[in-house]
Amino acid sequence: ARPRTEFAELHAPFTITGGLLKTSDTRLLSPLLRVQAAGKADLVKEDIDLRVEPKLVSSLKGQGDTMDRSGVLIPVLVTGTFSSPKFRPDLQGMLKQTLTRGLPKPEDLLKGQGIGKLKELEEKAKGLLKGFSFGR
Numbered sequence: 001a002r003p004r005t006e007f008a009e010l011h012a013p014f015t016i017t018g019g020l021l022k023t024s025d026t027r028l029l030s031p032l033l034r035v036q037a038a039g040k041a042d043l044v045k046e047d048i049d050l051r052v053e054p055k056l057v058s059s060l061k062g063q064g065d066t067m068d069r070s071g072v073l074i075p076v077l078v079t080g081t082f083s084s085p086k087f088r089p090d091l092q093g094m095l096k097q098t099l100t101r102g103l104p105k106p107e108d109l110l111k112g113q114g115i116g117k118l119k120e121l122e123e124k125a126k127g128l129l130k131g132f133s134f135g136r
Contacts, residue, residue: 006030019044032056039078046082051075051090 007030014023019042026037034057039050055073075090 007033016043041082048078048080048082048085050078051093052078 007028009027009029011028012023012026014021014026016022021041021043023040024038028035034055036053036055037050039048041048041050053073053075073094075093077088077090078085079088080086
């Protein structure tokens with residue numbers, strides 16, 4: 001079987017003015033993962049300035065499901081150029097989230113689905129992070 005990435009919905013509204021692409025509500029829904037992104041990309045200078053919020057969730061639903069599920073959120077800042085993007089966790093954003101909402105409990109994330117589901121989630125998370133390099 002060919003490897004593939006499944007997602008149920010991709011919504012990416014944007015505007016381009018003077019070579020500057022802006023988006024404030026890009027989102028992707030897939031089983032176990034919700035992603036929101038906002039920021040800009042300079043198409044002339046080939047610069048990127050995005051904040052991406054991937055969230056692992058305890059639902060296998062994609063399309064028609066809600067973005068507002070409890071889950072583990074680790075915001076990532078994407079900066080640099082098209083040819084050399086840099087990825088780093090948004091530690092300030094994570095701290096703000098933790099202080100305002102608190103960390104979700106593992107049992108709330110899995111809703112009684114057992115240790116097998118936890119291992120499956122761990123493997124999916126590892127697969128998502130393959131190939132990412134977290135620069136300074």
